[in-house]
Amino acid sequence: MELKIQNVSMTYPSGKQALKGLNLDLKSPSLIGLLGPNGAGKSTLMKLLVAALQPTGGTILVDGTPLAKAEGKLKASLGYLPQDFGLFDELTVTQFLDYMAALKGLKNPKAAIREVVAAVNLEEKARAKIRTLSGGQRQRVGIAQALLGDPPFLIFDEPTVGLDPEERIHFRNLFSRTAEEHLVLLSTHIIEDVQSVCDQIVVIHHGTILFTGTPEQLIQSAAGHVGVFWEKDETLEQGLHITARVNTSQGIRCRAVADKLPPYAQSEEPSLEDAYLYLISREADQ
Numbered sequence: 001m002e003l004k005i006q007n008v009s010m011t012y013p014s015g016k017q018a019l020k021g022l023n024l025d026l027k028s029p030s031l032i033g034l035l036g037p038n039g040a041g042k043s044t045l046m047k048l049l050v051a052a053l054q055p056t057g058g059t060i061l062v063d064g065t066p067l068a069k070a071e072g073k074l075k076a077s078l079g080y081l082p083q084d085f086g087l088f089d090e091l092t093v094t095q096f097l098d099y100m101a102a103l104k105g106l107k108n109p110k111a112a113i114r115e116v117v118a119a120v121n122l123e124e125k126a127r128a129k130i131r132t133l134s135g136g137q138r139q140r141v142g143i144a145q146a147l148l149g150d151p152p153f154l155i156f157d158e159p160t161v162g163l164d165p166e167e168r169i170h171f172r173n174l175f176s177r178t179a180e181e182h183l184v185l186l187s188t189h190i191i192e193d194v195q196s197v198c199d200q201i202v203v204i205h206h207g208t209i210l211f212t213g214t215p216e217q218l219i220q221s222a223a224g225h226v227g228v229f230w231e232k233d234e235t236l237e238q239g240l241h242i243t244a245r246v247n248t249s250q251g252i253r254c255r256a257v258a259d260k261l262p263p264y265a266q267s268e269e270p271s272l273e274d275a276y277l278y279l280i281s282r283e284a285d286q
């Protein structure tokens, strides 16, 4: 499966331009992490990709066919976890998944439901009413319904919200395994979610794409722009973007990103988080 996003823009009826001339190729199999600050346009892009919104400019091609003509095919091969996912509180987990399986037209719903309930570790709650679940468990039901029927294209909008660290690791591994044969797109603010599993990262900010490439390429782009120093007085922080500030017994140790590091900063190898913050901070400085 291949999606081509060509010069896509989205302006809401309010006049807010959420996306500005985006170009992007998404090709199966791949696990693509969509990173960006609040309001960057991530959810808008995902809504366009699932045809929940129509772009106000540009074209989206699904295996070469314009989305407007390929909508049926796209929806039949799509699993989607939206950001604000409403659940049917009075249904049990299994009843809800059964309903979703019917909407998806699955031929063998019982086996498919068993499979996804196991994949998200919810066997113990399969008969529990959704209103009795914790936030993290509800999120897992949302992930389960997206996985139902093993669709070849999966979109998860902030899938790890509400999950504890152990669950987040479980889901990262699940997404990674799923992406061995599928196209998986996940949006997140959490760098660790993309760090260890995504083979491609797309950084979006103010409705434009700032970066596409591998995590290693993003890290490389910040080489020479990350440094640490002891904060002897506050003026040393001026003109720098401080990414960490640690109180130690010897004083305050600062980590910073900057276009040009000051002489008192000792250069450090960038992490993915440094590189992301460097990219966003450069944009903010312009």
Ligand SMILES: Nc1ncnc2c1ncn2[C@@H]1O[C@H](COP(=O)(O)OP(=O)(O)OP(=O)(O)O)[C@@H](O)[C@H]1O
Pocket (backbone or CB within 6 Å): 012, 013, 014, 016, 017, 018, 036, 037, 038, 039, 040, 041, 042, 043, 044, 045, 083
């Ligand atoms: N229905 C809407 N009408 C008007 N403006 C909207 C609408 N939905 C989103 N926006 C605006 O479009 C911009 C992009 O929003 P979007 O939800 O796509 O960002 P996001 O990157 O998903 O942010 P977050 O991480 O906070 O969910 C924001 O400025 C937002 O306020």
